[in-house]
Amino acid sequence: MSEQSEVSAVEDVASSQSDAEQRLAELEARLSETEKQLRWSNGKLRMALEVGKLGAWERDIETNELTINAACKANLGVPVDEALTHEELEKLYHPGDVERIQQAISYALATKTDFNIEHRIIRRDGRIGRILVRGGAVYENGKPVRMIGVTQDVTEREKIREEFHLAQRRQDFLLTLNDQLRSFEDPYSIMEATSQSLGSLLKVDSAGYGEVDQDRGIVLVEREWSKGAISNEGRHYRLQEFLPGMLDELNQGRTLAIADVRIDPRMGDPAIQSFYNTINARTLLVVPLLKNDRLTAVVYANSSEPRAWTTDDLALVEDVAERTWTAVEKARAEMRLREAESQFRIIAESLPALVWIIDTDLRLTYANARWLDFSGLPVEDSLGESWMRWIHPDDLTRVLKKMEVHRRDESSHTTEMRYRTREGVYRWHMIQAAPVHSARGEFKGWCGTSVDIHDIKETEEALRRSEEQLRIALRAAKMGDWSWDLATDRLNLSDRAAEIFGLPPGTALSGLDLQKQLHPADVARAVDAMEKSVGKLAPYDVEYRISRANDGARVWVASQGQTTLNDDGSPSGIAGVVQDITDRKHAEERQQLLIRELHHRVKNTLATVQAIVGSTARTASSIDEFYHGFVGRIVSLARTHNLLTEDLWQKASLEELIGTELGPYEDEARNRILVDGPSVELPSEAAVPVGMAIHELTTNAAKHGALSTFGGQVEVKWRVEPGDTRPILNFVWTERGGPRVMTPTRQGFGSRLLQRVLATQLQADVHMDFQEDGLRFTMVMPIPGDPPLFNPDK
Template sequence: MTTRPEVNVPTLPVAEVDDFQAFADHLPQLAWIATPDGNAYWYNHQWYQYTGTTPEEMLGQGWQAVLNPAVLPDVIERWFAAVASGSAAEWVFPIKGADGVFRPFLTRVQPQKDQQGRVIRWFGTNTEISEQQRIAELLSEEKRHLETLNQTMAQVSAELDLEKLTQTITDAGVRLTGARFGALFYNTTDERGDAFTLYTISGVPKESFSDFPNPRATHVFAPTFRGEGPVRSDDILADPRYGQNPPYSGMPKGHLPVRSYLAVPVKSRSGEVMGGLFFGHPEPGKFTARHEDLLVGIAGQAAIAIDNARLFEAAQREIAERREAEKHRELLINELNHRVKNTLATVQSIIAQTLRTNSLEAEARSRVDARLIALSDAHNLLTEHNWEGTTLDRVVAMALRPHQSDRERRFEVHGPNVHLSPKTALAIAMALHELATNAIKYGALSNDHGQVSLHWKVEQKNAEQRLHMLWSERGGPPVSPPSRKGFGTRLIERGLAAELGGSVQLSYPASGVTCVIDTPLPTVSGF
């Protein structure tokens, strides 16, 4: 048995020295005492037990033998800096145990000084902090994981581009697991609805995989592609599932080296397997249960994000298809309108040629032309809205514009915004044309001061909306009822009453013509 040097405590009685020795030997920390110039001359029992050294080996600067050579110069420098300054100090460095393993210790040194402030000895303790460092590293790693998860979730929740989205997820998986490389294989469809598989890769260039086929449903990959759950192997080369599927008895030639293997399926909330996350490392035993849990969480978020991206892409395709269909529809409507106008022009030409050799007066020809032009203008207005209808104020403006010229201030027009179906719009446009033409020829607009008011409103009658319009003239020459019903009157009555199920009341008081129109308002799509 070796004998340790006695503690030099000359001021203490022997009994107290023994008490100190017993106290120091039962401390959980390593403890020691050094001379004022820094030479250690006493260590407690814990020191010798941990380091496996003897008192003789530790005298003077013998403690340097149990320090890591890599940190020894720094420890010596800091220790003698404390000795020179006479100040307490603490720092962390590894100390080798009897088993040859270096473990981190928190070392604290405290000087004992006399009444004049001179250092008479140094007390030191070394507290092993392996567990504290392990916990600190775990907390630091967990913090990095949470930061990666939060950053990834924020990115994927705002990303709708499928390629960028899957790359973000794959990169996050590599960072979370410490994998050397990772890949996300996922299923998608093109604009024709054909299904195919794409992938993103992280940690190595994409060209590293470009010469190899996509993973098949082998014994290793099948659980992932079937959505059965995670697959984790400390050494895939030693896994009984590895190399069991021809033509490859394992990895193809030139494949990235994989020993540690971790794969997680990406499944939607409906249970659809969208793809799989795959991660590898050339060294064995790199992936833990914690890594597996993290990837399961990432895969769940990936499924939601991929589902959203798919819906967005499908919506974009549908929007593009609708736009294309709308363009085609507009083209057809414009072509139809062009042909209608050509037909009207042909009718107008035939009538003109017929009436030219007829005894009918020029006024008749002018009326026919005006009616055809009014009908053509109404078609143009409806074409601007793809024949989905238009508004009453636009119909009124279009119908009255040819008759206003310098008479604009003589029209009083007022009414709410009302949406009309194409059929209603055409009938009202032709009725207003006939009323305005009659007012110019015989009524309030035939002199310089007569006026026309046109008011309308919408009323609800028995769950049906009805349009009520009032045309009234004043200030013109005295009016009397016509001796016979002309074509214009019949046109108004046929267009509004017969075709629309409305009613028309034409009155001829001496003060001026009035026309009350009451017609149902059909529901108009697109407004």
């Protein structure tokens, strides 16, 4: 090689080396610039990732080594200082999204495109999150070696989106439900639509609308949606079973949301757990409906899985509950209104009366077919003011004047007026009208009836004349009338009949009340007479004693009647008259008493005369002495009878009664008869029986006692003491020196008179002591002050 060639070669080498160094410098400059740009890009990327809250990740496909930054770990819910492998990452994927994630990555690798997928992850704390993952593969020589990408936590965004969709869905649900509820007329269809719609929306196992009967302690569920099916069996649950221990909360209007029945402390009772196991319910939501502070209904939902009820769930169900209750009550009100209108028309057309409605201007707005038939008007002319032309002019003026008052007071009214028939004849009608108000309380007019009472009015007038004649006849006979209803056991008395029984006018009695007034000895006879009258349809005729209610006086009444019959011929009661026969009975008693007394006194008088004859004969020394003594005693005896019967039996002195009876037996020494006591005037009702008693005692003494032998003595003493209401007479009759006394073996008329008459008529306490040395008779009695009971001249 020549020198020139060598030099040229050296120069070429030097030039190449210089070029290489220059290129190296350029490359280093470019590398420095690239690194600068890379740092700049990394800075911007890091800022972008931080601002966008993006996490970055890189995965080596061959080694599955995973590199993620702190933001990515935060998105995944992994601690910052924890290393994470690809296998561990895949375990965080929600099982429902794993297949979709794998398909997206596989497709991106196959098509050499980026992938973009949103999926759920299960964080370490158990919460479910949602992330957006974007990434792609890095290729070398056409082969993917790495996967890189970013993640973004979109949980809150999705939550907001879901809440928006849910709110939109619920709004659509409520609008649809409203349309449904408005379309139903049947309350049960409304309950059914609510239960089905609510159950589907909430995705629960069962939902229903129940009405609460607190008096019976149950929830009645007419319609229940359960797992896609509607039950219309009308189930009912016991409140304490369905909602144990929580009624207080419901009664206060608080919604009950139970996430898990098994762990809720209020549901710990084994019986409650058993109940909810039976209906397969783990979660429960109950919304109470309070109306007028009273629990009236509930809307409920339950499911077999626990559920945390959200405030939106509660608000929705509470809204649905109120809408449902309003729709149910409205449907029921409208149903009742339709039924009422239907029933009104049925009743109006079937009533034997004119049925009508007039407005506040007294214009006829409705009339039943009977009005058309009565008036003869065509339908088109039957309303408005047409009715006024059919009223008697005298009645119309009166009625229109009264209607002004009723219109002002919005009040009901009843009156009578005459309507003209199509034949031109006026007939009496009874008008009854009630005010009509709208649902808002606005006065709309009256609804009323006009009932033909013309025949009744004529019958009433005839009956009135007949009753007046009967009253005149009964008044003249001093009788009262009565009627007894067998079905009600009610005894109605006229005013005179009530007066006889001592009762206020208009009093009605039961059979038992009447029996209480009857004398006990007469009850059986009176009841037997009534039973025979009803059983044998025989006349009722009985006399009995009663205690007058107002003053307790014992009076005799005579009652006569005749059995009344029902339409089928069965007895319906008795109607009759009653008369006070006390005076007649007393007259009969006096007559019988006087007859017996006359008979007895004649016998006693003869015995007395005989005793006087004997006594006088034993003591007289001559015929003349015997005559004068005998005549004197007979005259004294006659004075006794005169004393008892004179002065219309008004009053008699007790001392005179005693003196008159015992006077004939007094001897000249005046020590045979001893009388001592204050002046006492006895009314005739006491003087007669007391005089009879003294006479009996005197006669007995003359026949068998102290006056029957010489030396016998009779001592009579009395005194008067104050009593509670009347003075008390203490009377003592004592005999001495007579024959030996023995208790009689039988009771004669005199003894019966002393024991019964004095005790019965004078309420006297009488005692007879047959002591061996002589009879001792005592009598303690209140001195009567009333008018005489026995008066033969009355």
